[in-house]
Amino acid sequence: MHIFFDVDYTILSFDQILRRGTVEVFARLVDEGHQVYVWSGEGVRWGVVRGFGLEPYVSGVFAKPLGDFANGLRRFRVSPVPEFVVDDYPEIVSYFGGFHIQEFFHSRDNDDELETVYEVIRDLANGGHVDHPRWRPRSPECVALLEASKLGTGSEEGLG
Template sequence: MAVSAARGLNIFFDVDNTIITWDVKLRPGVHEVFRQLRTDGHTIYLWSGMGPRWEVVKRFELHEHITDCFWKPLTDHHARMEELGIPVWPDYVIDDHAEIIEAFTGLHVPEPKLPLERDREMWRVYDEIQRFVAGLG
């Protein structure tokens, strides 16, 4: 599926160890970066191998940013999109598991570092998305 810079991207974020820590703390910058991505015209989704994570959306008050939540395919990624009821194609994915990045286009992030307040990974995600969009021409 061709990606055009003329429209925003469908950006899919993993949940565990990507936007939250193993002990369910929100990664620094999630609100700020999600807001900026939406301002830039992108659409943000969450997906997880544990299912649609509305409890995370609710807990951290992310409703205004998140268009939908889905199950994430853990195997046969492309083939299982329809079966999992995912109606849009991920133009860009962010995940702590490299396998997903190999199946789609996107960015691998390490799990949040401690001390958490020093973790700057979300801003790196934003910069990389900017770079990706610029490269689409």
């Protein structure tokens, strides 16, 4: 799957600490055949990706639309279409499907949420049943967007 991680309060705290398990979970996901991307409402965050040693695991770094997601992907040239997003902002998770992660605001609140994210992705990829209360399925709009992008028609134009 193409898995997109938000930056602020998802993998990075307000006081600039990387959430526990970020590197390990990225490495395991890549090892299991997934592609990991990093995107942010603040823009293209190569500084965070390089600064915390995430670059070897990351297939792309993008600016993240905060609304109007289908057009936003085109506007910010995000490609491929996300298949699973991890974000502390619920609306984007309800659109693309993924995991609405608990906000990681301060380093003293560091936790093992990313391990839970890994387990949910692993269960989904294995065709298993996922019933975690913070997992969200893809919206019908996003399903249509993904299908169009895979067919190479219409809405995929300009995504690359």
